[in-house]
Amino acid sequence: MNEVEKLTRELVRTPSHEDETEAGDLIEGWLRDETDAGVERDDAGNVVARRGDAELALVGHHDTVPPADGQVKNGAPTVEKRDGRLYGRGTADMKGALAAGMVAFRDADTSDVGFASFVGEESGGVGARHATENGFVPERAVVVEGSTGYSSPGAFDVAVAHRGRREVxxxxxxxxxxxxxxxxxxxxxxxxxxxxxxxxxxxxxxxxxxxxxxxxxxxxxxxxxxxxxxxxxxxxxxxxxxxxxxxxxxxxxxxxxxxxxxxxxxxxxMPPMVCDDGGFAREIREAARETGASEYVAKPHATDAGWLASAGTSTVVCGPAEQGEAHTDGESVDLGALVRSERIYRAVLEE
Structure with a gap:
């Protein structure tokens, strides 16, 4: 079992649909033990790790929507492997991508990079808003929400824009x-x-x-x-x-x-997002194309990328989850896509 899969399993088994504290403890402890970065936990519960000025950051979230009945056993979230995929609440949205980003951040041979996992994305991005209002505004960020398969099956696409959401x-x-x-x-x-x-x-x-x-x-x-x-x-x-x-x-x-x-x-x-740095988007797509097909796409769903972009960060969305997997009773992620995402994220950080 590779390290990304192992860490994904551990994250998925840690419930975070009602209280993100335990998942945040896991992420914070892993980053402190496995990396040489400075690690902080802010008042909202966000976990932020920095090397140097953290001009470029990988960003995710560790809260999930509530699991379905079939995704819980003995009161705890389940995860299982079938046909090259991991099944369970949060595998796609987005603990698989989070695990890939954590391993990539640890192994990247570079400085001035960061990693952040926010709380409250499923509740309007409250963690991202708190973080940006309190100074977490890297020059560039890759939000590791799902973008795979939008242009064609298996393509590891780069979302350079997405819609916002407003509830009235x-x-x-x-x-x-x-x-x-x-x-x-x-x-x-x-x-x-x-x-x-x-x-x-x-x-x-x-x-x-x-x-x-x-x-x-x-x-x-x-x-x-x-x-x-x-x-x-x-x-x-x-x-x-x-x-x-x-x-x-x-x-x-x-x-x-x-x-x-x-x-x-x-x-x-939650605000919409449009990447304001074409050169940055091109670098991400070139890194993704080293592992297969990749195109620029627009994502129909709002993400924490909107809050980062509103604060002045040049942002794209790039992650292993396929469209239609998040929040479903059969939520899953392809293990090959997880491995691929870790390689892409590490290449982006080192670039």
Missing amino acids: RGVARGERGHAGDADDDGNPVYAAVDSINQIRRYESPETCPEIDGEEVSLEGTATVTGVRTSDEATNVTPSRCAFTVDERTVPEGSLDLETVGVETEVVGE
């Missing part, structure tokens, strides 16, 4: 009363429906940033994902009707909340 809550208010005496103008359900239909007519912005002479496409969306009234009785009009919007944002625009027609509140946001 809308609230329409009215007068609670008997349904038989209801007035349409006072029914908040109708007001909420009017706003929802307006959101359905929203023209999604699209942007095609050019990185290293090539264009990638990002298109925003706004989707209503839930509606709830303040009263469960079926013979009264409620005093309040609330709805939730999942918006995927792009740098060029987002839904104008003033036009929705009801009270709105942004309850969570």
Whole structure:
């Protein structure tokens, strides 16, 4: 068993869906024991290791979404190997990539590099935001979220842009009363429906940033994902009707909340990312192409790369997980891709 696989297994077996402390202890202890870097644990629980000025950093996160019933045995997360893949919660998102980054960071023969594992990525990037606001802003970063297989099966692609995410809550208010005496103008359900239909007519912005002479496409969306009234009785009009919007944002625009027609509140946001350094993106892709196919792609999901880019770090996303693996009941990662990612990360750090 190679070291990346062994470390991945250990990380996956360490639960981090409710409390990241134990996983953070494991990562911090390993980095202190295995590397000569300065290792810190900040107030949020992020683990950061630095050699010198850490101008280039590998960045991941060690929290996960809750495991499915089939991913737990005797109260602990499970990991198993089948057909050249590791199965278990966090194998793809993203403890496999985290293990590859840790080994690459240890073995890279270079200085002025860093490694960071954040908490709270699945909760809006709270760890990344805390770290950047408190001075962790390397010049360049590779976020090791999944990017494999976007352009073609098996390609270790480099995501040079991704959409952001904004969660919006809308609230329409009215007068609670008997349904038989209801007035349409006072029914908040109708007001909420009017706003929802307006959101359905929203023209999604699209942007095609050019990185290293090539264009990638990002298109925003706004989707209503839930509606709830303040009263469960079926013979009264409620005093309040609330709805939730999942918006995927792009740098060029987002839904104008003033036009929705009801009270709105942004309850969570992760910014989009576009790499601002074509030369850096090219270096990452060249390192990936030493091990096989690789293209520039745009990732549809928000990641901690958005917070790093917003703070001024030139950022790309490059990792072994394939699209559609994260958060699933059968989550898995290809062992060959893990080995490949460690080689790429080490080459990037040494370059």
